[in-house]
Amino acid sequence: MNAVVERGKHVKAAMDNGRMMQSAACRASAKSAQASYGSQAGQGDLPTEVWKKVKNHPCYSEDAHHHYARMHVAVAPACNIQCNYCNRKYDCANESRPGVVSEKLTPEQAVRKVLAVATTIPQMTVLGIAGPGDPLANPAKTFKTFELVAEAAPDIKLCLSTNGLALPDHIDTIARLKIDHVTITINMVDPEIGAKIYPWIFFNHKRYTGIDAARILTDRQLQGLEMLSERGILCKVNSVMIPNINDDHLIEVNKAVKSRGAFLHNIMPLISAPEHGTVFGLKGQRGPTAQELKALQDACGGELKMMRHCRQCRADAVGLLGEDRRAEFTTDQVMKMDVQYDLEMRKAYQERVEHERAAKVAAAQNERAEMSGEMSPITLLVAVATKGSGLINEHFGHAKEFQVYELSTSGAKFVGHRRVDVYCQSGYGEEDRLSAIMRGIHDCHAVFISKIGGCPKSNLIKAGIEPVDQYAYEFIEKSAIAWFRSYLDKVKRGEIQHVQRSDAAIRQGSLISAG
Amino acid sequence: MPFKIISSQCTSCSACEPLCPNVAISEKGGSFVIEAAKCTECVGHFDEPQCAAACPVDNTCVVDTSLPRYQGASLKRDPHERHAKSCC
Numbered sequence: 001m002n003a004v005v006e007r008g009k010h011v012k013a014a015m016d017n018g019r020m021m022q023s024a025a026c027r028a029s030a031k032s033a034q035a036s037y038g039s040q041a042g043q044g045d046l047p048t049e050v051w052k053k054v055k056n057h058p059c060y061s062e063d064a065h066h067h068y069a070r071m072h073v074a075v076a077p078a079c080n081i082q083c084n085y086c087n088r089k090y091d092c093a094n095e096s097r098p099g100v101v102s103e104k105l106t107p108e109q110a111v112r113k114v115l116a117v118a119t120t121i122p123q124m125t126v127l128g129i130a131g132p133g134d135p136l137a138n139p140a141k142t143f144k145t146f147e148l149v150a151e152a153a154p155d156i157k158l159c160l161s162t163n164g165l166a167l168p169d170h171i172d173t174i175a176r177l178k179i180d181h182v183t184i185t186i187n188m189v190d191p192e193i194g195a196k197i198y199p200w201i202f203f204n205h206k207r208y209t210g211i212d213a214a215r216i217l218t219d220r221q222l223q224g225l226e227m228l229s230e231r232g233i234l235c236k237v238n239s240v241m242i243p244n245i246n247d248d249h250l251i252e253v254n255k256a257v258k259s260r261g262a263f264l265h266n267i268m269p270l271i272s273a274p275e276h277g278t279v280f281g282l283k284g285q286r287g288p289t290a291q292e293l294k295a296l297q298d299a300c301g302g303e304l305k306m307m308r309h310c311r312q313c314r315a316d317a318v319g320l321l322g323e324d325r326r327a328e329f330t331t332d333q334v335m336k337m338d339v340q341y342d343l344e345m346r347k348a349y350q351e352r353v354e355h356e357r358a359a360k361v362a363a364a365q366n367e368r369a370e371m372s373g374e375m376s377p378i379t380l381l382v383a384v385a386t387k388g389s390g391l392i393n394e395h396f397g398h399a400k401e402f403q404v405y406e407l408s409t410s411g412a413k414f415v416g417h418r419r420v421d422v423y424c425q426s427g428y429g430e431e432d433r434l435s436a437i438m439r440g441i442h443d444c445h446a447v448f449i450s451k452i453g454g455c456p457k458s459n460l461i462k463a464g465i466e467p468v469d470q471y472a473y474e475f476i477e478k479s480a481i482a483w484f485r486s487y488l489d490k491v492k493r494g495e496i497q498h499v500q501r502s503d504a505a506i507r508q509g510s511l512i513s514a515g
Numbered sequence: 516m517p518f519k520i521i522s523s524q525c526t527s528c529s530a531c532e533p534l535c536p537n538v539a540i541s542e543k544g545g546s547f548v549i550e551a552a553k554c555t556e557c558v559g560h561f562d563e564p565q566c567a568a569a570c571p572v573d574n575t576c577v578v579d580t581s582l583p584r585y586q587g588a589s590l591k592r593d594p595h596e597r598h599a600k601s602c603c
Contacts, residue, residue, distance in 0.1 A: 078530035079571055088571075089526050104527075133528055140533075205534070205561045207568040 046305065050263055053180060053234055056125050056350075057157060058321050060181065060236065060264060062309045062414050063361075065321045066390040067353050070126040071117050073110035074101040074316040075141045079133035081163050081201040081217065084279035085240055085270055088132045097271055098161075101132045101316040102326070107144040109331055114149050115341050116334045117318055118156060121325070122349035124318075129160045130183075131315040136166035139173070146177045153341060159183065161238070165201060165217055167224030175231050182228055183266075184221055185238040188246055189256045191215040196245050199279070222260060229261025236264040236307070241288050241296060242280070243270070254300040265300060266307035269293050269506050290443060290504040294415060308416045311401075320388045322401050322417065360390045364477035368411045371481060376488050378498050379408040383418065383441040383465075384448040384476050392471050392479055396452040397424025402441050405476070407484040412477040419507045429455055438463050442504040445487075448479060464501070517554035518564055519579035522546040524572050531566035531576060540566060551579060 046054070054060035058068045079088070088099040105113065118124050127149055129135040135142040146158050159181035160174075167184065174182065188194040194214025201213040208216060228235045237257040239250050246253075254265055270287040272280040288296070297306050311321045319325035383402035385394035401419045405412045418440040421433045434456055441447060447465055450472040460467045471479035490496045520531070525546040532540045532547060539553035549566065557564045567576040 077526075077528040078569075079528065080530070080569070082571055088528070133530070137530065202530075202569045205565060205568075207563065 046263070050234065057159075057181065058126065059128070059159075059183075059310070060234075060307075062307070063357070063390075065309050066360075066386070066388055067123060067357055068126070069121050069124040069318075069320045070128055071114065071124055071318040072128045072130050072313065072315050073113060073145060074104050074132055075107055075110050075145050076129055076131055076135045076138035077104050077133045078137045079131070079163075080137040080165050080203070081134070081213075082199045083163075084197055084199065084285075085242070085272060085281075087276055087278045087281075089277065097276070098130065098312055098315060099132045100314045103316070103331060104132075105331065107141055107148055109334070110145045111148040111152055112339065113329055113331070113334045114156065115152060115339045116337045117329055118153055118346065119337075119339055119341060120328070121319065122346045123320075123353055124156075125350070126157045126159060128158075130313070131161070134163050134166070135160045136162045136170050139166070139170060143173055143177060146179065150177065155343060155346065157181070161185070162224075163217070164221035164224045165203060166220075168220055168227055171224070171227045171231065174228075174233060179233065181234045181236065183236045183238055184225055184262075185240070186218075186221050186225075186253055186257060187239050187242070188214065188249060189218050189222070189253050190249060191218060193246050193249050194218060197242065222256065225257060225260045225262060235262050236266060237262045238266045238268060238310075240270050241267050241293060243286055243288050243292065245285075247288065247292070247296060250296060251299055264305050264307050266310050267293070267297050267300065268310055268312055271312065287506055290416070290418065290440075290506050293506065297415075308414060309403075311417070311419075323388065356389060360475045360477070363475045364412070364481065367478045367481040367485075371409060371411075371485055374409045374485070374488060376409050376491075378488065378491065379406060380445045380484075380487075380498075381406055381415070381443050381501070382446045382448060382468075382480055382483070383444040384480070385450065386476060390476055391473055392448045392476055393450050393473050395424070396447070396449040396456055396467070397429060398422060399449070402437075402444075402447065403476070404441070404444065405480050407480055409488075412480040412484070418504065421507075423456065424453075429453060434459055436507070438465065439505045440507055441465065443501045444504075445501060446483065448476070448483070464499075516556070516578045516580065517551040518549050518556060518566055518576050519551070520547050520549055520566070520570075521575050521577065522548070524575040526572060528571060530569045530571060534565040534569050536560040536565065549576075549579075 056064050056068050058065040058070050086099050114127055129142050129145060142160065149156060149158065157180045158177065160179060161183040164184040164186065187197050191211045191214035194217060195211045198214055198217060200207050200209045201217055203216055225235055239253055241247055241250060250267060257265060270280065270285070272278060272285050272287050274281045297308060300306055309321065313321070316326055317324055318329055382405050384392055384405060385396060385399035386392060386403055387394045399420065400422055401417050403417045404415050406415045420437045420440050423429050423433050423437055438460065444465055446468050447460060448468045448471060450469065452467050452469055457467045468483055471483070491498050527542070527546050529547065532542070536557060537553045537555055539550045540547055564576065570576045
């Protein structure tokens with residue numbers, strides 16, 4: 001274990017320098033991981049050719065999202081439908097919400113930004129266009145951007161996210177430009193339900209409303225999905241879970257999209273704070289609780305692979321999921337940067353990331369092997385503070401989110417994340433925020449952090465959540481399984497009694513950054 | 516009557532610009548404007564004015580009542596209505 005602790009510390013130091021270094025311990029760990037390196041670890045039930053395409057895509061592979069970054073360029077401001085959960089006018093600087101951007105770019109500005117980010121963040125592997133409107137309602141700008149990027153940075157994967165209304169008209173262009181992945185937001189397959197979500201669409205030069213609008217939209221979405229599947233273009237489906245409107249219906253949607261070839265389904269909670277000014281927000285339509293969301297995702301899980309690590313990013317997000325570095329890449333700054341696109345440097349960096357990943361997978365496998373033979377009906381949730389690389393490497397007070405893992409005798413499974421307001425403000429903790437954080441992880445038995453202050457520590461213990469800091473800078477899954485084994489031991493010995501925990505709240509307001 | 520865009524409400528999303536059959540819409544100072552002399556309310560092209568139909572912010576592309584009526588276009592918009600009126 002010491003070797004891993006040592007290696008973890010090295011990784012942290014290297015990450016802080018913006019570079020990854022290789023230490024003797026690191027090489028040793030990587031070597032021990034050779035058995036699984038290049039194997040199907042993390043692949044699950046995905047076919048090999050699909051896994052190859054997605055294994056380094058942070059939005060598609062839960063494991064990749066610890067290691068690889070993505071960026072969105074906001075070149076597509078116009079939209080062709082209106083959704084009751086969307087308002088693109090409001091922009092809070094630290095908000096993660098689709099449709100929100102601080103500045104719009106021309107395709108030429110976008111390419112420069114992509115090259116600047118790819119040079120500064122070599123683990124950036126994916127460029128997405130996701131609005132702030134609909135990429136396919138802005139086909140000229142969207143495809144021009146993709147063309148320019150493909151020419152200047154051929155190793156970057158291209159993807160786009162659309163509402164699907166214009167999708168069937170653009171399939172040939174999508175195929176010609178070798179766009180790797182498409183995401184379609186499908187919230188219903190029943191026009192009556194659709195009429196409650198979409199006030200109008202603009203199609204064939206006409207505005208349609210009500211059930212007519214929803215019928216056209218669902219027909220076009222499903223037709224587009226089928227056309228993508230026929231051409232072998234990978235397609236993920238996003239759905240927004242809106243309690244009492246489409247929550248039960250999403251099981252139906254899940255079946256419909258699976259049968260038409262979608263390979264991943266991402267059910268996201270409705271974001272509807274009144275201050276966002278959306279129709280749902282103003283009407284008081286609530287979003288789901290953490291347990292409601294998990295129950296629906298679990299109910300759909302048997303049908304189609306579910307995505308649970310979505311951060312509902314802004315349309316101009318940059319960096320790892322859950323971390324936003326877009327402030328470093330405003331147009332002014334990008335224009336000043338000396339951009340030298342170095343494909344070899346990027347490849348070398350990504351190879352080191354792959355070694356890191358393999359070591360992580362191997363460590364978790366070893367820990368799981370230790371637990372084999374243990375039988376217990378107990379499953380529980382734990383929260384983890386992390387800055388990426390699959391390590392427990394964030395202070396409690398600095399965490400902008402907690403990643404949630406479900407632990408059982410079969411191992412540690414990532415089930416989602418909880419956004420929180422940063423507790424520590426210039427060295428002092430804020431009481432209100434602490435109670436909000438505790439509401440956000442109230443269903444967890446423990447929280448793993450690299451460090452925690454005395455005050456939040458005692459408050460967490462009082463609330464029945466164990467603060468665990470002895471695995472600082474170690475791998476998340478391996479540590480979580482090790483902790484779970486000692487938990488089961490204590491239960492067996494009668495030292496502690498296992499109790500179920502109650503539900504948690506999903507944070508709805510805009511995010512407030514650390515001062 | 517020609518249409519205008521209320522700039523304080525315009526989110527500068529550009530949805531209207533490519534839809535205008537008369538190429539009357541362009542960006543100026545962070546918001547979009549309609550050149551009144553070119554606007555025909557889409558008469559002869561579409562059933563409804565495209566800028567207003569596509570605009571995501573209600574009541575932002577509106578009739579500019581301060582300008583004189585665009586006679587040629589309005590006469591063509593609904594010949595039956597005009598005929599009915601002249602009969603009465």
